Amino acid sequence: MSAPRTARERVRAELTREIKEVARQQLAGAGAAGLSLRAVARELGMVSSALYRYFPSRDELLTALIIDAYDAVGAVAEAADAGCPRDDLGGRWLAVCRAVRDWAIEHPHEYALIYGSPVPGYRAPQDTIGPATRLTLVLGRLLQDGAAMPADSFPPAPAPVRADATRLRDSAFPGAPVELVARGLIARTHLFGAISLELFGHHNNVIEDHQAFFDHAMTCTALFVGMPPRTRKRRGGA
């Protein structure tokens, strides 16, 4: 992805971007399963076969969208984390959670694409693994920075969980205490559980102030896994 040189290369990069953009909009209407190359081409005023100059198949286009989505959510998480004082672990956790939720609410169909039900008939290639890890790394850094956190009321993980956590620690978070890695994995399920239930409509008719409930739930998780809170203010703007 180095800087394009010739006019042709610049136009090509731009059109590739536009194709993905239009495809993203179409996700909203028909979902990933209904994403149609012909519809995308129509929207762009092209003939459908022309898209094959840019993506060798429909699945490759889907893959590109998935990678972009993982990258986008990873980016907002990184930015949110970077905006907090390093030693405010609870604040960093909450900021990252809010950033992910905000992104999900702004891009519900992209969220569904990566964290919702798998697209039938689609097998994710290896290329998606890297970008998918980006958010996990942000959360992992929180764990590493909080290595001295007290275990307190948290029950010890049983052996098989410790084994999995050890493997993850060794491959991605060297130096982090195993118990902490296990707690991080649990915190992750809390985050996505809260976002998915809300986004997929299971809080309808039950919760009205979604933001408040989410903040409360994530604050509880922070306390539970041992990340001391220091701020509960909501940062401004969308």
Added chain:
Amino acid sequence: MSAPRTARERVRAELTREIKEVARQQLAGAGAAGLSLRAVARELGMVSSALYRYFPSRDELLTALIIDAYDAVGAVAEAADAGCPRDDLGGRWLAVCRAVRDWAIEHPHEYALIYGSPVPGYRAPQDTIGPATRLTLVLGRLLQDGAAMPADSFPPAPAPVRADATRLRDSAFPGAPVELVARGLIARTHLFGAISLELFGHHNNVIEDHQAFFDHAMTCTALFVGMPPRTRKRRGGA
């Protein structure tokens, strides 16, 4: 749904059942978005227009599948709860969680249908609300039975969350303390977060012993929301 009398009525009920059964199988291949009346009819050796004697449209068939799925998950949860001593709140919680997870693993596409990304273009009618509530009621009964549980380390819910919890309490769980209802809502996000992340592939390459991780996560949640554990044995059979 009273007992069918005439032969015609019996055959009709049976065929209705078969249509749904075949449709459920097809969910696995193409997902909810790709569910095809023609394919179902083909599988049954009928002509596609014949299905319109049983379901007025594709969406109505989908609705029936959704209702059945909510009912099925509600039923296994009820059975799991009923199999535990009333005063073992932690045991009941864990049993219900495991029952839901087991059902989800056995019926991943039905789980995705109700707890995964919404089906594009489909609007759930009112009929689905009742069955959807069934599982919630099981969890709610746990809260009511545990009314005396200690609040301990759990942070108090902020005002908007208390307001939502109060509304839910008044409409569905009379007598339950508001703080407990709020904790129940949070516990619910933990449950579905754990199942969804696992089922939708986000634990791949990370967690090997899914059962152990799930049990640990749900046990932590039980402790956190104040349901004392008494058993951690896994019951036999599927």
Added chain:
DNA sequence: TGTACATCAGTGAACGCGCGTTCACTGATGTAC
């Protein structure tokens, strides 16, 4: 118990639409000398 009529299940053809992908092609853009 038997007959006349109404109800219902299933058929087959049709309407009008959509899709992914391939292929031979035209014409414009870029490259090498």
Added chain:
DNA sequence: TGTACATCAGTGAACGCGCGTTCACTGATGTAC
């Protein structure tokens, strides 16, 4: 700077397939007298 050739983007037609839904119909099952 100019020309010859190679690369590439986009076209338009075609292949072969699928879909939900409607409609007039046949023939079997059920009901009322």
